[in-house]
Amino acid sequence: MKLITRDTDYAVRAVCFIVRHKERVISVTELVKKLKIPRPFLRKLLQALSKKGVLGSHRGLGGGFSLAKPANKIFLVDLIEIFQGPLKLNECFFKKITCPNVKRCLLRKKIDNIERYVQDSLKSITIASLLK
Amino acid sequence: MKLITRDTDYAVRAVCFIVRHKERVISVTELVKKLKIPRPFLRKLLQALSKKGVLGSHRGLGGGFSLAKPANKIFLVDLIEIFQGPLKLNECFFKKITCPNVKRCLLRKKIDNIERYVQDSLKSITIASLLK
DNA sequence: ACAAAATGATACTAATATGGTATCATTCCT
């Protein structure tokens, strides 16, 4: 049970690199060299980030990616949700049959509390805060 | 990213049922009827629980499973670890190459804090507390 | 003793999620 998958981890690294050079446009080629991430995979990640408005993209010779918004406006939870879907620690496995057990719902409630905490924590982490 | 997988969820339900009838020995047949969990799958789960000392087993006609320890001594985290392995939210994806980035370690530190909280929370939840 | 009812052990299969590739189209700069 991983909070952060490889996609997200790579994406964080890539975005951080781009933030540290935000005056330039960064090509996949450069990122591959610096981060040692498989090129086609990294491309997929960057495309997703650009589609979701985290990065801007520039085609053609000399093109690449650049920040689309300030680093303190990009939250870790954004990247997690792009690559891993909505943050849900919890999910009732008995949606179909009416869940007859009090205990189950107690479990749910407790997990929900944990989930809330994790969500709040992740929402407070910005890319900027990972760079200091 | 699920905190609790289906195995664990089923196992919690089964153990709860057994706790609520702890004066008797409960057979898989009865549990299947009550919980609507596929029989061979449930059997696998119960065997694991008995191997790990959460349940005791009784073979032969009239046999089944029973509690091996009091419900307030069985922790949710125990069941999670039986079915999902050690609770680790975090894992550095760059163990091989020396991780050169301060940011990565900052990320790690933050995730570690969240992990600690989740672990502590789960350690405090007993099966007994799910029954009240 | 023996048959039925239960678990023990273990190997296998199916479905889904994750991690990664490949390819062709499109755009932009020189």
Next chain:
DNA sequence: AGGAATGATACCATATTAGTATCATTTTGT
């Protein structure tokens, strides 16, 4: 015009999760 870049999309490989199947062993009732 042509090369260097991203856009879009479909595909493949591996691992994890969920579930099945089967035979051996033990216990109990008759």
